[in-house]
């Protein structure tokens with residue numbers, strides 16, 4: 645069983661690495677950002693609610709996000725393990741995830757933290773904006789997303805560190821190099 649969280653600032657390459665790691669371990673890749681974007685595209689009520697926050701670089705309220713993750717982790721494909729990408733992102737989400745996993749008889753094996761400095765991630769996000777046209781990849785929104793990450797999400801690394809779960813990985817370098825580092829820290 646492999647149950648993982650991938651954490652890191654926007655633009656650190658989290659989504660790309662998450663897909664590779666999930667495929668390698670044969671576990672579902674659960675990206676809260678992707679679920680929100682799919683809902684925005686389909687015009688669901690959840691999508692309309694999420695869009696109000698995402699377009700400004702703010703976090704979607706925990707009440708919305710937590711319920712969505714609880715439902716997703718109740719699906720049987722997560723029984724052999726799962727990779728959470730972009731969740732938890734706040735201290736209350738850490739508590740909620742603890743509760744969800746306890747309720748479902750699951751546990752976490754590791755938290756992979758991908759590190760990258762602000763200048764590097766801003767450059768990467770602007771490059772992605774040019775290629776993919778993601779609505780929240782404008783310079784102003786990127787700056788806000790990095791601030792929110794530092795204020796809300798960085799503190800959760802300390803919580804998982806205290807539990808001995810964090811494996812830090814340098815996010816600078818090619819996709820292959822970073823992937824090899826992650827596989828190495830996971831003992832794969």
Ligand code: AMP
Pocket residue numbers: 654676677678680697698699701702703704705709729730731732733734737780789
């Ligand atoms: P991501 O694709 O992970 O960069 O997420 C894109 C956006 O979705 C974020 O900037 C937030 O607005 C929203 N989002 C994704 N995951 C969460 C979460 N765990 N809590 C709150 N908002 C989230």
